[in-house]
Amino acid sequence: MSGPDLIVNNALWQGDMVDVWVDQGRILRFAPVGEVGPVCRKIDGHGALLLPGLVDGHVHLREPGFEYKEDIASGLAAAAGGGFRAVLAMANTNPVNDSAAVTTFMLDQAFRSHPHGPLLHPVGALTRNLEGQELAPLAELSEAGCKALSNDGMPVSNPDLFRRALEYASDLGLPVIDHCEDPHLATGAVMNEGRVSGLMGLKGQPVVAESLHVARDILMAEYLNLPVHLAHISCRQSVELIAWAKQRGVRITAETCPHYLLWTEDMVEGYNTLAKVNPPLRTADDVEALRQAVRQGIIDILVTDHAPHADHEKEAPMDDAPNGISGLDTALSLSWTLVQRGILVLDDLCRLWSRRPAEIFSLRKNSLAPGDPADFLLFDPDATWTVTPQILRSKGKNTPCLGQTLPGRVRLNVVDGHTVFHDATVP
Ligand code: DOR
Numbered sequence: 001m002s003g004p005d006l007i008v009n010n011a012l013w014q015g016d017m018v019d020v021w022v023d024q025g026r027i028l029r030f031a032p033v034g035e036v037g038p039v040c041r042k043i044d045g046h047g048a049l050l051l052p053g054l055v056d057g058h059v060h061l062r063e064p065g066f067e068y069k070e071d072i073a074s075g076l077a078a079a080a081g082g083g084f085r086a087v088l089a090m091a092n093t094n095p096v097n098d099s100a101a102v103t104t105f106m107l108d109q110a111f112r113s114h115p116h117g118p119l120l121h122p123v124g125a126l127t128r129n130l131e132g133q134e135l136a137p138l139a140e141l142s143e144a145g146c147k148a149l150s151n152d153g154m155p156v157s158n159p160d161l162f163r164r165a166l167e168y169a170s171d172l173g174l175p176v177i178d179h180c181e182d183p184h185l186a187t188g189a190v191m192n193e194g195r196v197s198g199l200m201g202l203k204g205q206p207v208v209a210e211s212l213h214v215a216r217d218i219l220m221a222e223y224l225n226l227p228v229h230l231a232h233i234s235c236r237q238s239v240e241l242i243a244w245a246k247q248r249g250v251r252i253t254a255e256t257c258p259h260y261l262l263w264t265e266d267m268v269e270g271y272n273t274l275a276k277v278n279p280p281l282r283t284a285d286d287v288e289a290l291r292q293a294v295r296q297g298i299i300d301i302l303v304t305d306h307a308p309h310a311d312h313e314k315e316a317p318m319d320d321a322p323n324g325i326s327g328l329d330t331a332l333s334l335s336w337t338l339v340q341r342g343i344l345v346l347d348d349l350c351r352l353w354s355r356r357p358a359e360i361f362s363l364r365k366n367s368l369a370p371g372d373p374a375d376f377l378l379f380d381p382d383a384t385w386t387v388t389p390q391i392l393r394s395k396g397k398n399t400p401c402l403g404q405t406l407p408g409r410v411r412l413n414v415v416d417g418h419t420v421f422h423d424a425t426v427p
């Protein structure tokens with residue numbers, strides 16, 4: 001047996017303080033603190049929590065085409081600092097990721113800027129140019145390295161086309177991530193339809209714009225006996241449909257985002273474009289339903305839907321500002337607030353951000369046992385930080401958290417035994 005090439009001292013793992021010995025990209029053992037190890041690189045964990053590397057199943061990294069909002073290098077830097085070992089990057093780039101050329105380009109850019117990770121897994125478009133008219137070359141996308149397929153941002157309204165997409169994707173063994181939104185019901189909407197949109201005189205998107213499409217997908221998944229993964233679920237009605245589907249054994253999985261678990265439509269008051277996101281922030285009742293659903297596993301995973309935009313784009317009237325919240329930098333801290341409030345426990349975070357997404361997207365498993373890949377992070381739950389544009393590694397400064405102080409800080413991120421992020425400000 002070779003010796004370790006990295007030892008992380010003083011990490012809190014399942015209630016015990018341990019030293020993590022890493023060798024050749026794998027966890028060698030958890031040693032009692034203070035056991036004299038061989039000479040190798042050592043990092044002091046200062047008692048921070050050890051967590052399995054996070055997987056974000058839904059990000060927008062904007063390259064190619066919108067590098068002024070984000071590029072793959074800056075997006076992966078934000079992912080590294082956020083504790084992620086892998087991200088799945090959506091296809092609404094320019095050109096759209098509907099060809100091997102774009103997929104290969106994205107993978108090359110990722111390797112060039114972050115050769116040791118976090119890993120970027122491209123998500124191919126379901127339909128050509130995301131137009132919803134004809135299928136994209138799904139086999140070509142699969143061969144080029146796409147890990148999933150999605151028309152995220154531009155929902156597929158034609159059910160027959162969606163059916164064919166599910167059938168092809170299943171032949172290729174690729175999950176389909178569906179953005180559930182009825183385009184007719186959602187036309188022109190800039191926020192949730194309800195009390196606040198009425199007060200503000202803004203066009204609202206009703207929850208049924210989402211849930212109608214959720215119901216369609218569930219019925220289709222049942223009829224075809226094929227899996228469908230539902231993107232960024234935002235409301236109670238969708239949760240209830242998903243619960244019903246799961247009881248029936250329909251092969252449905254679903255995700256939501258920290259912002260839907262924490263904030264309501266009230267956040268848009270004052271015409272706050274930083275809270276403009278699609279699907280929109282809903283009501284306190286929807287938040288409550290989503291919290292219960294993630295606790296119970298009705299919603300399987302958390303994702304950021306990291307949607308970076310430039311300041312000048314968000315500094316616009318509500319109608320003109322683009323949808324989206326920059327999420328990679330703040331994801332774990334926002335999730336930790338749910339633990340602090342007793343809504344989730346630590347193991348829920350490991351399940352929602354690591355175990356389940358790895359299963360759903362067929363990424364390598366990681367239970368942090370000896371012999372497992374050394375994909376882990378250290379998280380200091382007692383630290384706090386104030387969200388400023390400068391501190392965010394993403395180019396997208398568009399988060400409603402700006403100016404807020406958040407709990408918990410990622411101190412170290414190790415992917416495959418390589419240190420991809422280390423907060424050197426800690427002595
Ligand atoms: O808020 C959103 N932003 N929702 C989407 O569906 C697309 C995304 C984006 O690409 O900015």
Ligand code: ZN
Nearest residue numbers: 090152153305
């Ligand atoms: Zn998205």
